[in-house]
Amino acid sequence: MLISAELLLQYHRCKRRPYLDLYGDFRETDGANDLLIKLQRDKIVYQKTVLTQWNSLRPNYPQGDWYRGQTATIELMQQGVECIYHGVLLTQYSDIHLHLYELIDTQEVTDTQSEDFSVSPRQDFRIFPSASPVYPDLERYTLLSRPDLLIKKPGNSCFGDWMYVPVNIELGKRPKQEYQSVAAFHAQVLAMVQQAEPETPWLILRGKETRYPVDLTKAMPQMHRILWELIQTLEKNKAPEIFISRQKCNLCHWYSSCYAIAQSQKHLSLLPGITPIRYTQLQALEITTLESLAQTSPTLLENLPGFDSQIACKVIVQAQSVIENRPLILPASDKILTLAKDNITTNGSNRASGIAQQQNLLLFSQQQINSLSLTSSSPDIFTAPIELYFDIEAQPDLNLDYLLGVLVVDRQNNTEQFYSLLAEKLEDEELIWQQFLDLVWQYPHAPIYHFCIYEYDTVKRLSKLYHTPNAVVKPILNRFVDVYEKLTQSVALPVESYALKAIARWLGFEWRHPEASGAKCIYWYDQWLKTGDRTLLEKIQSYNEDDCRATRSVKDWFVSFLPTEL
Secondary structure (H helix, E strand, C coil): CEEEHHHHHHHHHCCCHHHHHHHCCHHHCCCCCHHHHHHHHHHHHHHHHHHCCCCEECCCCCCCCHHHHHHHHHHHHHHCCCEEECCCEEEEHHHHHHHHHHHHHHCCCCHHHHHHCCCCCCCCCCCCCCCCCCCCCHHHCEEEECCCEEEEEEEEECCEEEEEEEEEECCCCCCCHHHHHHHHHHHHHHHHHHCCCCCCCEEECCCCCCEEECCHHHHHHHHHHHHHHHHHHHHCCCCCCCCCCHHHHCCCCCHHHHHHHHHHHCCHHHCCCCCHHHHHHHHHCCCCCHHHHHCCCHHHHCCCCCCCHHHHHHHHHHHHHHHHCCCEECCCHHHHHHHHHHHHHHHHHHCCCCHHHHHHHCCCCHHHHHHCCCCCCCCCCCCCCEEEEEEEEEEHHHCEEEEEEEEEEECCCCEEEEEEEECCCHHHHHHHHHHHHHHHCCCCCCCEEECCCHHHHHHHHHHHHCCCCHHHHHHHHCCEEEHHHHHHHHEECCCCCCCHHHHHHHCCCCCCCCCCCHHHHHHHHHHHHHHCCHHHHHHHHHHHHHHHHHHHHHHHHHHHHHHHHC
């Protein structure tokens, strides 16, 4: 079986996906994702841009025939070609496994070194469990490495007085851990092929620091641990447990299938605030259902990794909100913990042993919660005579904010007006920025409602970029009110996500284009720049207006809800 760097990368992101990619029913996968297709095309374009720096050659072989690909690649390496693009390297996993154990036998490693891996990659490869539940037939696994570039440098290898260093080209601007693990994978396979110690691999990123050397003293042991876990997973006869993490899952072709299973199980990963680390802690306490979490004391969780007193309170009330299918006021964490600890003191004489008994003694009712004040950051959100609702559409790969949408709600005159400030081309960004300033200064006392921090940060960025005087922009920023921040600090809603769409749809609001999303708009604007199709711009503008109106819907509900609950 072939284990590729791509499989390792996907396992780093999701322990379930590689198993499904190898053994799953592809009739259950989603269709092509427009944004993913765009990212794949962007990466190819970026790679070609980077390639202009080198005189590179690409090995010639039939598509998918990796063994002939390796033969063609080694021929180029033997010739001493300066740069090889998309070379193919193969090695048996059993050979690496044996090599690592030989290193262990020749090195004296302390237990402390083995724990923190803060030593050289030669010094510690004690990464394989001594008593594994499944010990695979390692001869079955061949590692397939296809680094973007192999760069020649002086050194000693089986080819002569030169060797190669792997380089990967990524669209990201940060050297993510998953990128570094893949780079270490390429370095390890390359070391076996050219019979030389692993050399420092490089990442070429999009950003100020475009070239990043990967520290193998950290990345190599981590890579081997993940690789070993991946093989252990593939040896089992069922896919790993589901965990829905929307930021990582949304572009995956198994998303709909996994999400349907998670919904049927009422899986805790669908609960806002439950991260993989927190879920692991809850599993250790055998808290794996909404009901068990809703009945848990915050004092049981507050000192666990990934939790604190405030988070413990919020996830418990969040579970209660979902079970009861109604919004609940979030209590001040310090007051609810005092209440819980008072319950311990009051009932201490009756306390039985075991976690379940302790949880029962620490329960508090929603009536008690509602009797407490709001969290320390009580909402300063209100209804004003004139209100502005603000939403931005951006093109991240161009660092461009091309649409500034503002909904003006005049309650005095019972009127509404939406302004779509659109940059049809890149150089129009400064123009729409000035139009935005002119518009909001027409209403100098109106609060400017937005959802999440992006709008606030973008106004600061644009003011700096276009040298806007502080006297002009600071009064505007002082009027910004983040509806998301105020809401999530005060209320738990029976939703799976605190994204604008999830909350607004829970309230009954619907977008005119059901398929529209922020990701879709990125794709649409990219297509607009290429095709000039104005219907794409019109879709983006209506989506942006709907976002503004959805923000208003959430804000108006929030204002009306609080007085009835306090």
